[in-house]
Amino acid sequence: MQKRYHLIAIGGSVMHNVALDLADLGNEITGSDDEIYEPSKSRLLKKGLLPDKIGWDSDRIDDSIDAIILGKHARNDNPELLKAQSSGIPIYSFPEFVASKSKATKRVCISGSHGKTSTTAMIMHVLKYHDYDFDYLVGANLDGFDKMVKLSDSDILVVEGDEYPSSCLDMRAKMLHYRPNIAVITGIAWDHVNIYKTYEDYKNIFRDFLNGLQKDAICFFDQTDSDLNKMMINEVFPPKRQSYNSFETNKKGEIIYNGQAFPISIFGNHNLKNLKAAYHVCQSLGIENHAFFEAIANFKGAAKRLELIFESERLTVYKDFAHAPSKCEATVNAVKGKYQNKNLTAILELHTFSSLDKSFITQYAETMSNADKAFVYFDPNALKMKQMPDLDPEFVAKSFKHPNIEAIDNSKRLKEVLESIKTDDTEVLLVMSSGSLGGFDLTTFF
Incomplete structure (x- = not known):
């Protein structure tokens, strides 16, 4: 039976993909937002789902709507939300909606402070390679998938579940909704300091996740994460638990497993750990060793x-979404490990609430140590939009404890740095950003 859904904050990365998928299933979709950026805007427009005007309008809400799907961006004083509440229309956060709609008996949830998207993507890649029918929710665009969300009646659901609150009405972490019988915790490193004021508060949300699992469920976890390992070994939780470490590799970068070598295209110890987590999940779904390694190649x-x-004889450029301290360190180490004898320059944009919090920035100490030269960029306008106090570039630079680092707080200087990299001694450039990087498109810059 087809239904009508209205998505408040439809322009979000996941929210607009939910809208696209529900429309593909034949449902009537409307939505609203106070700002919609690319690529959401073009994708919604192509599907005929782009709101006719930007902003909120309570007149969009009427009794013909079967349910409201509420994005995290919307606030609790949103006029459309208030009218929906007074009209008695069912309201769901998107993780709550996905969990309630799925009929899957095999539910996989990838959680943790880092590596969630990559691990989820690996699992999805293997399942698709072997023609499995499955539903999914992932936090990035993937080759071979036209959407980040697919909801049907499949018996397998694979989701990336993060620890951020679900909506203004539902402060539960998104990952708490999915109740998987196959789970992964990739690691625990304090983040989202605007929500979790202490590291213990942050760890408690993972305890809640584990306590929500059934006794017949299994949770795979990274044994090299000391705090996570202690928690999983010393504390009591309902599910079965199994630790993992990274795959071993030879000098060619091939995985060595049971005496055999298997080629892969990814690199970095953190990715090899993500791959081991994906391997265990796929095994739990019935995929045998040879089938996994064939697909992942x-x-x-x-x-x-x-x-x-970008890649030329002189310069190689990588871009990564890393923004938290643990992600930054793992990514820098991965690139330096691959290009040990080359000059590495790393640029990190501070964009998230945590990364712009003065009391948290010291967590980045020595995370870029393996870069020969480092730059940290932040946009003062991001601080104003988040209603946060100004940051002193000198303080930011000192916090990283790197001998050759510069903190930048304006796009003009950032452009000068990027231009200079085209001709200086940089051989490998790593740019880490979850923001807009001053509006520069790196794919056309080099």
Whole structure:
């Protein structure tokens, strides 16, 4: 039976993909937002789902709507939300909606402070390679998938579940909705300091995740994460638990497993750990060893995850979504490990609430140590939009404890740096950003 859904904050990365998928299923979709950026705007327009005007309008809400799907961007004083509440229309956050709609008996949820998207993408790649029918929700665009969300009546659901609150009405972490019987925790490193004021608060949300699992469920976890390992070994939780470490590789970068060598296209110890997590999940879904390694050989990675965007005889450029301290360190180490004898310049944009919080920035100490030269960029306008106090570039630079680092707070200087890299001694450039990087499109810059 087809239904009518209205999405408040339809322009979000996941939200607009939910809209696209529900429309593909034949449902009537409307939506609203106070700002819609690319690529959401073009994709919604192509499907005829772009709101006719930007902003909120309570007149959009009427009794013909079967349900409201509420994005995290919307606030609790939103006029459309208030009218929907007074009209008694069912209201769901998107993770709540996905969990309630799925009929899957095999539910996979990838959680953790880092590596969620990559691990989820690896699993999806293997399942698709072997023609499995499955539903999914992932936080990046992937080769071979035209959407980030697919909801049908499949018996397998694979989701990336993060620890951020679901909506203004539903402060539960998104990952708490999915109740998987196959779970992964990739690691725990304090993040989202605007929500979780202490590291213990942050760890507690993963305890809640584990306590929500059934006894017959299994959770795979990274044993090299000391805090996570202690929690999983010393504390009592309902599900079965199994640790993992990274795959071993030879000098060619091939995986060595059971005495055999298997080629892969990804690199970095963090990715080898993500791959081991994906391997265990796929085994739990019935995929045998040879089938897993056959499929993963041509996996290139998710968008903006160590994505190679330029390569010449003189310069190689990678872009990555890394923004938290643990992600930054793992990504820098991965690139330096691959190009040990080359001069590496790393640029990090501070864009998230946590990364712009003065009391949290010291967590980045020595995370870029393996870069020969480092730059940290932040946009003062991002601070104003988040209603946060100004940052002193000198303080930011000192916090990283790198001998050759510069903090930049204006796009003009950032452009000068990027231009200079075209001709200086940089041989490998790594740019890490979850923001707009001053509006520069790196794919056309080099």
